[in-house]
Amino acid sequence: MAPAIIDGFMSSLLSHDQTTFFHSERLVRIVDAIAQEVGLDGDSLIEAREAAAFHDLGKVEVPISILAKTDILTEDEFxxxxxxxxxxxxxxxxxxxxxWNISQGVRSHHERLDGSGYPDGLKGEEIPILGRIIAVADVFDALTHPRPYRQAMFSPESAIEYLQDNVLTSFDPRVVSAMCAIKDNIGFTY
Ligand SMILES: [Fe+2]
Structure with missing residues (x-):
């Protein structure tokens, strides 16, 4: 990704929603470690990092009143x-x-293995590997860090258990194993 594009995306994320910006920074580290663990390297590894950095870029078009809402979202807001x-x-x-590869990783990061995710209801291997990696890292980070609507609820160990409980319905088993293997090496304090 050209540096000018990266700068533009970073500054629009940062100016719109700092919570998402810092979540995305953490995801780069988690996704980088998972991607290496599952054997991605070279350009694929760079694409994985860039897709992680901008997986929630589309939130710049979601009003902050919805992003920062502490109550449950209405159907329209959701x-x-x-x-x-x-x-x-x-x-x-x-x-x-x-x-293209980065954009498809971003598009598919809320897909779930059983087809219950969005936006396309893709199943299993139809979901690009970048999307499957970001999905696991995203849920791990969401569970172990506070959000506007709640405190962090899970320790890293119980977040891994949650992921393992949802392997095959939601998450790629190989990616969850990689997340488990690298969870102590990502260097966050919880
Ligand atoms: Fe997202």
């Missing part, structure tokens, strides 16, 4: 929130058609 993965992919592809 619909708007769910648009962020496809919106982010579109923004990335608009910046450069060369960023």
């Amino acid at each position: 619909f708007t929130m769910k648009a962020h993965s496809a919106l982010g992919a579109d923004l990335i592809l608009k910046a450069s058609p060369d960023l």
Whole structure:
């Protein structure tokens, strides 16, 4: 990804929503470690890091009143929130058609193995590997860090247990094993 594109995306994320910006920074480290553990290298590893950095880029088009809401979202608000993965992919592809793999990783990070995710209801191996990696890292980080609507609820160990309980319905078993293997090496304090 060209440095000018990275700078532009970073500053629009940072100015719109700091919570998402810092969550995305942590995801780069988690995704980098998982991706190496499952054997990605070279350009694929760089793409994994960049997809992690901008997986929630589409949230720049979601009003902050929804992003920062502490109550449960209404159906309409949830619909708007769910648009962020496809919106982010579109923004990335608009910046450069060369960023296809990254855009598809971003688009698919809320897909689930059993087809219950969004936006396309992809199943199993139909979900790009970048999307499957980001999904696991995203849920791990969401469970172990506070969100506007709640405190952090899980220790790293119980977050891993949650992921393991949802292997095959939601998460790629190989990616969850990698998350388990690297969880002590990502250097966050919880
Ligand atoms: Fe997301």
